Amino acid sequence: xxxxxxxxxxxxxxxxxxxxxxxxxxxxxxxxxxxxxxxxxxxxxxxxxxxxxxxxxxxxxxxxxxxxxxxxxxxxxxxxxxxxxxxxxxxxxxxxxxxxxxxxxxxxxxxxxxxxxxxxxxxxxxxxxxxxxxxxxxxxxxxxxxxxxxxxxxxxxxxxxxxxxxxxxxxxxxxxxxxxxxxxxxxxxxxxxxxxxxxxxxxxxxxxxxxxxx
Amino acid sequence: xxxxxxxxxxxxxxxxxxxxxxxxxxxxxxxxxxxxxxxxxxxxxxxxxxxxxxxxxxxxxxxxxxxxxxxxxxxxxxxxxxxxxxxxxxxxxxxxxxxxxxxxxxxxxxxxxxxxxxxxxxxxxxxxxxxxxxxxxxxxxxxxxxxxxxxxxxxxxxxxxxxxxxxxxxxxxxxxxxxxxxxxxxxxxxxxxxxxxxxxxxxxxxxxxxxxxx
DNA sequence: CGGAGTTTTGATCGAGCTCAACGTGGGTGG
DNA sequence: CCACCCACGTTGAGCTCGATCAAAACTCCG
Numbered sequence: 001x002x003x004x005x006x007x008x009x010x011x012x013x014x015x016x017x018x019x020x021x022x023x024x025x026x027x028x029x030x031x032x033x034x035x036x037x038x039x040x041x042x043x044x045x046x047x048x049x050x051x052x053x054x055x056x057x058x059x060x061x062x063x064x065x066x067x068x069x070x071x072x073x074x075x076x077x078x079x080x081x082x083x084x085x086x087x088x089x090x091x092x093x094x095x096x097x098x099x100x101x102x103x104x105x106x107x108x109x110x111x112x113x114x115x116x117x118x119x120x121x122x123x124x125x126x127x128x129x130x131x132x133x134x135x136x137x138x139x140x141x142x143x144x145x146x147x148x149x150x151x152x153x154x155x156x157x158x159x160x161x162x163x164x165x166x167x168x169x170x171x172x173x174x175x176x177x178x179x180x181x182x183x184x185x186x187x188x189x190x191x192x193x194x195x196x197x198x199x200x201x202x203x204x205x206x207x208x209x210x211x212x213x214x
Numbered sequence: 215x216x217x218x219x220x221x222x223x224x225x226x227x228x229x230x231x232x233x234x235x236x237x238x239x240x241x242x243x244x245x246x247x248x249x250x251x252x253x254x255x256x257x258x259x260x261x262x263x264x265x266x267x268x269x270x271x272x273x274x275x276x277x278x279x280x281x282x283x284x285x286x287x288x289x290x291x292x293x294x295x296x297x298x299x300x301x302x303x304x305x306x307x308x309x310x311x312x313x314x315x316x317x318x319x320x321x322x323x324x325x326x327x328x329x330x331x332x333x334x335x336x337x338x339x340x341x342x343x344x345x346x347x348x349x350x351x352x353x354x355x356x357x358x359x360x361x362x363x364x365x366x367x368x369x370x371x372x373x374x375x376x377x378x379x380x381x382x383x384x385x386x387x388x389x390x391x392x393x394x395x396x397x398x399x400x401x402x403x404x405x406x407x408x409x410x411x412x413x414x415x416x417x418x419x420x421x422x423x424x425x426x427x428x
Numbered sequence: 429c430g431g432a433g434t435t436t437t438g439a440t441c442g443a444g445c446t447c448a449a450c451g452t453g454g455g456t457g458g
Numbered sequence: 459c460c461a462c463c464c465a466c467g468t469t470g471a472g473c474t475c476g477a478t479c480a481a482a483a484c485t486c487c488g
Contacts, residue, residue, distance in 0.1 A: 057348070060428050066353050067344060080337030085344060106331070114324055116319070119333045123294030124339060128280060129343035130299060134271070136350035137279050137389040140476065169437065175351040180476055182436055198485080214274050354444065381467060394444055396468055412453080 001211020004111045009049040015138045026097035029090040036077060036086040045078040045121075052164045055086045066173035068128060069165060071089065071154055075121045136175050143174040144184040145212045148194065152203055240311035243304040250291060258312045259292040259335075261268040265308020266378045269300045270386065280387035282342060283379060285368055289335045306378045319392040350389050357388040361427045364410065366417055373417040 026049055029035060035046060038057060055077075067086045070076040078101075079085040090096075098157035104114040129200070135146045147170065151161045167178040174181065185201075189192045193209055195202040203209060240263055243249060249260060252271060268285035269291075283301045284290040292315075293299040304310075318328040349360045361384065364380060365375045377384070381392040388395065399415075402408045407423055409416040 044444075064375055065348055066348065067363075071367060078314075079344065080334075080341055085341065105333075107326065112321065113454085115329050115333065117324060119319075119329065119336060120294075122333060122336050126336060126340040126343060127294055127299065129347060130293065133281065133343060133350065134279055136347065153330060166433090177477060179478085183476090186436075380465090391445060392467075393446085393469085397444090400468075 014151060026095055027093045029096055031090060033090050035088040035090065036084050038084060040084050040087075042077065042079070042082055042084050042101065046076050046088075046099055047097040047099060048072055048074055048076065049095040049097055051096070053088055053094060053096075053167060054091050054169055055088040057086045064172045066095040068104060068132070069151075069169075069173065069180075071151075074154075075125075077081055078118070078121055078125060080122065085144075091169070107163050140174075140176055140180050141184050141187070142213055143176065144170075144181060144188070145209050147190060148201060148203065149213060159206070161201050161203065162199065163201055164199045228411075232250075236319045240309055243308045243310055245304060245306050249302040249304065249310060250298050252298060254298050254301075255295055256291065256293070256298050256315065256416060258314055260290050260302075261311040261313060262286055262288055262290065263309040263311055265310070266305040267308060267310075268300055268305050268379060268383055269302040270324045272405075280383055282297075282346070283383075283387065287341075288368075292332070292335055293387050294336065305383070325390060346387075354388075354390055354394050355398050355401070356427055357390065358395060358402070359423050361388060362415060362417065363427060373420070375415050375417065376413065378413050382428055 015066050026047075029051070035053065036044075037041075048070050050072050053076055054066055055068045056064055056066045056069070058064050068076070069091075070088075076088055077084060101118075104118045131150065135143050135150075138146065148161065151163065152158060156159050171178045171181045178186075185194070185196055187211075189196050191208070193203075193205045193212075195204055226422075240261075243265070249267065250256075250258075262284050262392045264286050267290055268280055269282045269284070270278055270280045272278050282290070283305075286304075290302055291298060315332075316322065318332045323329070345364065349364075350356050352360065360373065365377065366372060369375050381395050385395045388399075399408070399410055403410050405422070407417075407426075409418055409421045
């Protein structure tokens with residue numbers, strides 16, 4: 001993958017942690033617990049403190065489209081509009097801080113930086129959606145590699161990446177079948193580019209992976 | 215297509231026209247003229263007054279990804295960051311108003327509504343990118359139908375839609391080949407669901423089209 | 429431990445790509 | 459203004475990548 005395509009990681013959460021923390025308490029969500037449903041009121045958006053989130057849309061014929069995964073330190077649920085466009089749920093037990101949208105956007109809020117904060121998060125979300133689009137135009141092999149590279153970058157550029165989501169989640173995110181995802185991962189492992197563990201993948205040959213994404 | 219999926223059209227430009235008009239003059243761009251290049255400084259974003267715009271990214275191997283089309287009344291070039299993520303050019307002769315980003319986001323600007331305006335546009339852009347993602351997960355036939363429905367909705371819900379872009383543009387937007395786009399359009403025409411004219415398509419059987427997008 | 433959910437692997441099928449040839453129309457120069 | 463010409467669009471035949479169908483192996487909770 002073209003490195004300039006990948007997403008620079010995010011907004012500095014830590015520096016805002018304190019002020020955000022004052023607004024509302026965080027709570028734990030169990031595995032497969034819904035944070036918000038499709039079409040629900042979008043009065044809140046969320047900061048994931050720990051765990052893993054999937055945001056998805058269910059089509060009328062039952063097909064499922066995974067719009068995004070969120071990892072600790074990232075925001076989710078800010079898709080604009082007054083209704084959530086997708087549903088979100090915890091992939092594993094997750095600690096989540098709910099933030100009232102109005103506290104940032106209400107015209108009574110004198111602090112312009114709060115609004116700017118929302119804008120930055122939305123813009124980052126847009127960038128991610130565009131990167132996702134780019135993935136979906138490519139071959140199965142490239143999609144899988146691009147997905148791993150993105151996950152690596154967002155997980156502090158680690159080569160040892162955590163993938164608690166199922167193959168079905170990955171397949172629905174990449175627009176492939178679980179069999180194809182499994183085969184592509186298998187192929188990458190057979191060429192020693194990666195090493196597959198249970199819910200974890202180790203990137204062994206970054207140069208090869210980067211080359212494949214070209 | 216699931217109607218709730220489609221994008222409600224935009225921000226009320228007219229009501230802001232006057233104040234925007236004061237900021238900067240608009241100018242005409244010729245067919246195929248570049249408005250801004252990939253990686254160029256994103257000091258400005260743009261309002262399309264008339265014409266048609268394509269925004270695209272060229273991959274290292276020469277493949278091209280069309281990120282979006284813009285029609286009159288829509289904004290473009292607000293992908294976040296200080297650099298443009300894609301390039302934009304006029305598909306036909308187009309009248310474009312350039313808006314300095316800083317006039318909206320600078321902390322010296324006392325008016326919070328300006329910032330909110332930028333946020334709304336960015337959020338709408340995000341919504342569009344998400345809809346585009348949804349298209350890319352579907353079959354060739356569904357992508358073409360979804361594209362036509364989106365264009366119809368954005369063009370005042372008209373059944374007579376203007377498509378000045380080439381088949382190559384549409385193909386690169388939908389992740390298909392020009393042959394497949396041509397065949398899918400042909401198939402829709404043969405079932406009398408649409409009527410193809412040169413750079414124009416008339417939607418004849420909305421019920422059928424909506425059904426196909428299911 | 430038991431059993432359902434998940435992942436891998438294999439065999440076959442088909443939607444969409446590729447390659448090729450032909451048709452068409454609008455822009456440009458004479 | 460017209461005719462040429464080249465970019466654009468359509469149509470056909472065969473092939474390939476990823477989907478589908480099937481079944482075995484694993485693993486993780488309960």
